[in-house]
Amino acid sequence: xxxxxxxxxxxxxxxxxxxxxxxxxxxxxxxxxxxxxxxxxxxxxxxxxxxxxxxxxxxxxxxxxxxxxxxxxxxxxxxxxxxxxxxxxxxxxxxxxxxxxxxxxxxxxxxxxxxxxxxxxxxxxxxxxxxxxxxxxxxxxxxxxxxxxxxxxxxxxxxxxxxxxxxxxxxxxxxxxxxxxxxxxxxxxxxxxxxxxxxxxxxxxxxxxxxxxxxxxxxxxxxxxxxxxxxxxxxxxxxxxxxxxxxxxxxxxxxxxxxxxxxxxxxxxxxxxxxxxxxxxxxxxxxxxxxxxxxxxxxxxxxxxxxxxxxxxxxxxxxxxxxxxxxxxxxxxxxxxxxxxxxxxxxxxxxxxxxxxxxxxxxxxxxxxxxxxxxxxxxxxxxxxxxxxxxxxxxxxxxxxxxxxxxxxxxxxxxxxxxxxxxxxxxxxxxxxxxxx
Numbered sequence: 001x002x003x004x005x006x007x008x009x010x011x012x013x014x015x016x017x018x019x020x021x022x023x024x025x026x027x028x029x030x031x032x033x034x035x036x037x038x039x040x041x042x043x044x045x046x047x048x049x050x051x052x053x054x055x056x057x058x059x060x061x062x063x064x065x066x067x068x069x070x071x072x073x074x075x076x077x078x079x080x081x082x083x084x085x086x087x088x089x090x091x092x093x094x095x096x097x098x099x100x101x102x103x104x105x106x107x108x109x110x111x112x113x114x115x116x117x118x119x120x121x122x123x124x125x126x127x128x129x130x131x132x133x134x135x136x137x138x139x140x141x142x143x144x145x146x147x148x149x150x151x152x153x154x155x156x157x158x159x160x161x162x163x164x165x166x167x168x169x170x171x172x173x174x175x176x177x178x179x180x181x182x183x184x185x186x187x188x189x190x191x192x193x194x195x196x197x198x199x200x201x202x203x204x205x206x207x208x209x210x211x212x213x214x215x216x217x218x219x220x221x222x223x224x225x226x227x228x229x230x231x232x233x234x235x236x237x238x239x240x241x242x243x244x245x246x247x248x249x250x251x252x253x254x255x256x257x258x259x260x261x262x263x264x265x266x267x268x269x270x271x272x273x274x275x276x277x278x279x280x281x282x283x284x285x286x287x288x289x290x291x292x293x294x295x296x297x298x299x300x301x302x303x304x305x306x307x308x309x310x311x312x313x314x315x316x317x318x319x320x321x322x323x324x325x326x327x328x329x330x331x332x333x334x335x336x337x338x339x340x341x342x343x344x345x346x347x348x349x350x351x352x353x354x355x356x357x358x359x360x361x362x363x364x365x366x367x368x369x370x371x372x373x374x375x376x377x378x379x380x381x382x383x384x385x386x387x388x389x390x391x392x393x394x395x396x397x398x399x400x401x402x403x404x405x406x407x408x409x410x411x412x413x414x415x416x417x418x419x420x421x422x423x424x425x426x427x428x429x430x431x432x433x434x435x436x437x
Contacts, residue, residue, distance in 0.1 A: 033301070033309045033319045034333055036173035036371070066182075068124065068159040070094040072189065073103035074151040077125055077178070078231050080245035084133070088232075088243060089126035089184050090148055092157055099154045105176065105224050105375030109383045113282060116372060120177045124165045126184030132243040135233025144189050149232035150202055152195040152225075159187040173309070174247035174336045176373040197221050198229050205238035212236065213253055214260050223343070224375070227253045247336070250374060254339040259327070261346035266295050266325065268349070271356035274392040278405050279384030282376065283367020286384050287405060288345065289398065291357035291423050297345070298322035298419040299338045299360040302408050308368050316408060318416045337362075340378035348385040359419050363406050395424055 035041040075091030093099045101107055102119045130142055138146060148155055165182035197219045201212040212235040216226045231249035233241045244252065275290040300320030303310035310317045321332040332338035341360045349355060360381065392398050403410040414420055 032311060033303060033317050034335075036309055036335055065164055066161045066185070068092060068094070068126075068157075068161065068165075069096075070157055071096055071099045072148055072151075072155040072157050073099045073101070073123075074148045074153070074155045074191075074228075075103035075123065076145050076149050076228060076232050077175075078243050078246045078249070079127070080247060082129070083245065085129050085131050086243055086245060087127040088130050088142070088145065089128055089181075090145060090157065090159070090187065090189070091123040091125055091178055092159060093123055095122070096156070097154070103176075103224070103228075104222070105373070105379055106222050108375065109281070109379050113367075113369060113372070117177065117370065121179040123178040125170070125178055125181035126159050126161065126165075126187060127181055128184050130243060132233075135241045135243045136239065138233075141184075141187065144187065146202075146232050146234050147191050147194070148189050149228050149234055150194045150198045151191050152198075153193045155192070156190040157187065160185040171371050172247055172373065173371040174250055174374050176375065177370065195221065195225060198225065198234070202229065202234040207235075207237070208240070209236040210256055213256050217257050217260070223253060223257070223378070226257075251336040251339050254336065254343045254374070254378065258339060258343040258346045261343070261350055262295065262327070265346055265349045265355045268353055268355045270294060271352070271354040274395070274398055275356075275389035276392060276398065276401055277384045277387060277389050278401075279380060279387075281380045281383070282372075283365040284376075284380065285363040285365070285406060286380065287361045287402060288381065288384055289357075289359040289361070289420070290349075290352075290354075290389070291359070291419070293357050293423075294325050295349075295355040296322065296324050296357045296419055296422075297342055297360075298358070298417060299332075299334060299341050299362075300413070300416050301334060301337065301362045301364060302413070302416075303364045303368075304366055307364050307366055308371060310364075316412070318408075318412065320416060322418045336374040337377045340374040341381050344378050344381035344385060347382065357419055357423065359417060361402070361406070361413060361417075363408055365407075395420075 031041050070093050072090045072092050077089065077091055079087040081087070091103060093102055102123060108116060128141060134142055161182040162185050163182050165180040167180040170178050197216055198221065201207065201216055204212065207215070209230065213226055213230060217223070227249050229235055230253055231244045231246050233243045235241070271290055271292050273292060277288040279286040298320060300318065302316055302318045304316060305312055305314050319334050321334055321338055345358045345360065390401070392401060399410055402413060406413065
């Protein structure tokens with residue numbers, strides 16, 4: 001007997017009564033979900049959704065003057081506006097002592113949103129413009145920042161800004177938030193300990209970035225550290241090193257590492273039964289489905305009305321993308337979350353020593369109040385996949401499993417999923433060969 005369906009959260013209208021097109025709203029209700037402030041699809045110079053969070057600026061700690069003392073977690077940030085001339089600088093905390101937690105997403109699973117925001121808003125960003133090619137022959141400040149990017153521990157820091165740091169809570173769907181910023185005049189950093197693996201690959205000017213990223217991952221270096229080193233231009237062949245905007249580096253590393261994993265996954269035996277994992281965190285409900293057969297992958301997100309990337313008052317927005325055994329050559333419609341979940345699921349397949357069809361389903365409820373970055377996807381999918389799976393005998397049982405745990409009707413999910421539709425409508429060749437299949 002199927003478990004009762006999960007009730008909708010308080011204040012949410014019954015889903016069966018939702019209208020799917022709302023007069024007066026843009027014709028494409030998935031526009032905000034596909035854009036997530038990165039592509040300006042609505043044509044506005046500033047994202048209207050993120051504007052409403054500017055009130056948080058009033059709560060940010062202000063640095064009273066231009067002189068600053070504290071630590072870097074360590075953290076560096078490379079902006080994307082003005083590319084190929086990009087604002088680059090350290091993330092600085094006014095606290096002294098160990099602050100590594102402030103820039104280590106792998107340690108954030110299980111922490112509430114208010115705690116994450118609290119220690120991120122205290123980070124002040126210093127900025128100075130560099131051309132992306134300056135990574136190859138850096139001036140002293142950029143060279144210091146590159147050393148910070150290789151550090152394995154908090155870095156005692158001093159800085160002088162051109163003006164007192166001010167500003168708003170910097171929000172992005174790709175990167176974690178941080179607090180006020182100011183142009184940096186000068187800075188000094190006391191780097192006590194660098195990550196030996198990062199240091200070795202940074203010194204290897206013959207390994208291209210793809211090889212360097214893969215070797216670091218194989219040696220157990222945290223993905224967030226690899227992304228930081230990649231962004232600040234310390235990896236790659238001589239003559240090819242570049243500063244990479246932080247939000248781009250995050251997705252690039254997730255993409256490179258998942259492709260690397262999948263080269264091995266696609267040689268493994270196929271999974272023989274349906275396996276599923278369910279998980280809830282930060283008002284997101286996740287169901288991760290592994291289907292028998294050759295590798296294919298799909299990630300789908302369903303956003304409740306009035307959630308972060310769905311400003312519509314009474315309309316659910318569902319968006320997703322998928323790829324077959326041969327992968328994809330175009331950028332996924334739902335952005336960096338697609339690649340973050342692909343990395344996490346590819347890791348699980350390697351542990352399982354099987355290939356399978358993978359479907360990542362994410363139901364986002366109104367508790368998703370701020371964009372926290374794609375680490376939210378990568379690390380929570382990782383956490384979900386470290387638990388033992390539930391094994392199901394049939395697609396009918398999978399349907400009941402979905403209906404019992406999601407508030408959105410299961411038919412909506414099935415209509416949105418190319419991989420689940422294929423599994424339900426196409427019979428495998430081995431089933432024809434085996435009359436009992």
